[in-house]
Every structure is written in structure tokens, then in C-alpha cells.
Amino acid sequence: MRGRLFGSVRSRATLAATLVVAVALVAAGTAVLLSLRANLVGQAGTEAERTARAVATDIAIKRPDQPLSVDNDEPVQVVDENGKLLAASEDLERISGTGTDAVRPQAQNSPGEADSGEDSDDDADDDSALESLDPGEISDHTTFTNGTATLDGETDDYRFARVHVEVEGRGTLTVYAGAPLSAEQGAVKTALTVMLIGFPLLLGVVGAVTWLVTRRALRPVEGIRSEMAAITASEDLARRVPVPDTHDEVAHLALTTNETLAALQTSVERQRRFVADASHELRSPIASLRTQLEVGAAHPELLDLDGAVEDTVRLQGLAADLLLLARLDAGERPADTRFDLGAVARGEAEGRAGVTVDAQVVTVAGSRGQIGRVLTNLLDNAQRHARSAVTVTVRKGGAWAVVAVADDGDGVAEADRERIFERFVRLDEARSRDDGGAGLGLAIARDVAVRHGGSLTVGRASAGGALFELRLPQAQ
Secondary structure, three states, X not given: OHHHHHOOHHHHHHHHHHHHHHHHHHXXXXXHHHHHHHHHHHHHHHHHHHHHHHHHHHHHOOOOOOOOOOOOOOOEEEEOOOOOEEEEOOOEEEEEOOOOOOOOOXXXXXXXXXXXXXXXXXXXXXXXXXXXXXXXXXXXXXXXXXXXXXXXXXXXXXXXXXXEEEEOOOEEEEEEEEEEOHXXXXXXXXXXXXXXXXXXXXXXHHHHHHHHHHHHHHHHHHHHHHXXXXXXXXXXXXXXXXXXXXXXXXXXXHHHHHXXXXXXXXXXXXXXXXXXXXXXXXXXXXXXXXXXXXXXXXXXXXXXXXXXXXXXXXXXXXXXXXXXXXXXXXXXXXXXXXXXXXXXXXXXXXXXXXXXXXXOOOEEEEOHHHHHHHHHHHHHHHHXXXXXXXXXXXXEEOOEEEEEEEEOOXXXXXXXXXXXXXXXXXXXOOOOHHHHOOOOHHHHHHHHHHHOOOEEEEEEOOOOOEEEEEEEEEOO
16 A cells, blocks of 8 residues: 555655745755854854944043953953953953953053963963054954853853054053843744754645645546456547647547557458458459369369369468558668669569550669569559550659550559558459459559658549559669
């Protein structure tokens, strides 16, 4: 059941759409969170820098003999070049992420007096990067760090800004000022919560909509499948699959399926008719031959050997025609032999009374035997209907080799010019089979012409009879 579920087109389409949307949502959500966090951290840094520069400005304008003090609600530190804390926010209880973790100012040394304490690595690095400033000048360079601080018993994360200021009599002092990151953390947490709740709901909606849309889109396909199954079970090729009124790929599929069914029905009906007609045509010579043999067995003096031979020859020719048609229907590809079409025409016309040939040298490629059979059938048909003369011409017509076979008979009515190429068709049904043949010669001739990439048509000759024109591509 599980394999069947995930093996359907609808399930795979729904799963694929949900996965694509999920990946897109995760990527977009990550980008939004990172952008939001960077924006809010930037705002906190700007606020911290503003506070640090305000404190630095206040320090720069103080007289050397005035004590340093910081009156600010946010964590602020002022340290000297040796990293000693000179001033800090009154409610500051603990701090990390700045140059020093001290929260209570130490006694100030006289100007230029070195502090006996040891400098931290960060302070040493900061001292080495101090700019050369004039007294009262505040550095344009600001650096930022993240840390924590405890003010009045409350601990929060902060964005700290560090600014240097040159104070007369005190040297270069460093001001650390922090801005809380609680807004950034709250906004990111809220956005993340919304995403964690909203994304699954959105994915559920996408999956449900995709499932319903795919089900609706594939409903005609199921109708086509069920109808095809019914046709297969009933073997009724006259039935057709339903065509949805959507003008999309499914509708095109239904139309193509119906065209295939129509072609298959035509082929099967043609095959059945061919078998029936072949059986009928074979039954006559076989019955005649059997009758003559039975009469000859009972009365040897009455045996008509000539008639038995004629029936046998006719039966042999009909069997050969049926075999050739079967090979053509099976899609047998003709040989690729090159030969002179004019020489074949002259050879087939040789010995025939009333037949004249005017043939150029034209080279074609294919089966010499099958093309010879086409000319034989055309000449037999022309002689059967001609009053006195049959003319054969072979010429070049552009890229084509053209064979024209004309007679001076009654010709073929325009309404029958396509029907005569159907199998087992005789225009004169009253005519005997011995005179008219089985009605396969012209059908074989056209099939062979088409298999060789050519055509066979019939028109009206200048003498009033039929003009059969065979066109074959010249060999390159």
C-alpha cells in the first residue's frame, strides 16, 4: 500500500512541491532572520557608539583637576592607557566583553605615572593600536564587541562600542559604552516562533492544494486509462477514450490515443478483409483444381491437364502476391541496390505484343526485383485494358525518376482513380477472374512504390486511356 501510494504521480507531485516550498521557506526564513539580526545589532551598535561619544565629549571638556564620573543608565567604563578603570556606571555590578571586568574605579595616579598592575592581552593590543590624538580630540575610529553586564541586579547581553579620547593631563583614555541586545533577541525569537508555527501550516496548505489540483488534472488520465482497459478487455476497437474539454496536454493525449485506436481499427479491419478476400480468391482455383483432379481420377479420359496447369499457375501467382503483401505489411525494408530503371523497363516490356518503350538511363536504388514486379503489374494491367497499343517512357524529372505507362483503352473514371489501388478491387465485377486477376497487382505496385520513397498515380493518357505514373527518387 505504501509503495502504491508513493508510486502515483499525484503523490510524487505533492511531495516534490512540498519539498521545494519547504526548501524555499527555510532559505527565505534564514535570510530574514539573519537580516533582522544584523539590522537590530547594527542599531544597537549605533546607539552604543552615540553613548560612548557623548561620554568621551564630556570627558574631553573637563579640566584636569576635575574627577571623572559617569551618569548613565547603560553600562559605561572609562579606562586609561594601562587598562585601569577610572570611571563606571553607578549601578554596574558585573561586566564582560570590554577591556576590563572591573566595575569600581581605582584611585587615579598622577599624570604620567605608570600603574603597577599587569595589563591584559586585549589592553596591550588596544594600546598598540592607539591613534596619535591631540588633547581634547576624540578618535573617529570605533570598534565593537559583544558581552554581558549586570545593572541593578539584572543581567543582559550588550553591544559595546569602544572610542578613544585624548585628555590633557590624563593621556589617552578609552570609553566603553553598551546598548542592550534584548530588542534584537526578542525580535529574532518572535520571528523564529512565527516561522516554526507558520511554516508547517503553509506546507500543509501547499501539500493539500497540490494534491487536489493534481487529482483534478489527472482525473481525465484515469478516464483514459479505464476506457483503454475496457477496450482491451472487450476487444472492441470501435470505442474511443473521452477527450476532456481542457485543450491541454491531457486532451492532446486523448486525441492521439483515439487516432491510434482508429488506425489500429482500420488496420485490423483491413487485415480481416484481406484474410477473407484471400480465402475467397484461393477457394476458386483450389475448388476448380480439385474438381478437375476428381474427374480425372474417376474418368482419366476426361482429365483437362491444360486447365489444371492454369489453375495451378494462377494459384501459385496468387500465393506469391499474398506473400509479398505480407512482407510489405510487416515493414520489410527494400534493398539498397543501384540499377538502371530504363533497363528494367526494357527487360519487362521485351516480348510483349503492342508495347513500345522509350527509356533514358536513370539510376535508382532499392530492390530491383520489387521494382520489376511493379512494372510487370502495370504492363499486365495496361495490356488487359488497351485496344491495341501500350507505351512505356522512362525519363528524369528533377530529382525523380519517372516511369509512365499509357494505354489506348477506356481509361479510369476519376471517381475510381484511388479505389483501384485497394486490395482485391476490380472495377468490372462481371469480368472473369482469369481476365481480371485477383485485384492485387495495382495494390502491390503502390505499396512497393511507397516503400521505395516514391508514389504511383493514375491519370488520363493523351490517347484517351489510362496513364500510370511511377515516381522514384534518383540514386545520389
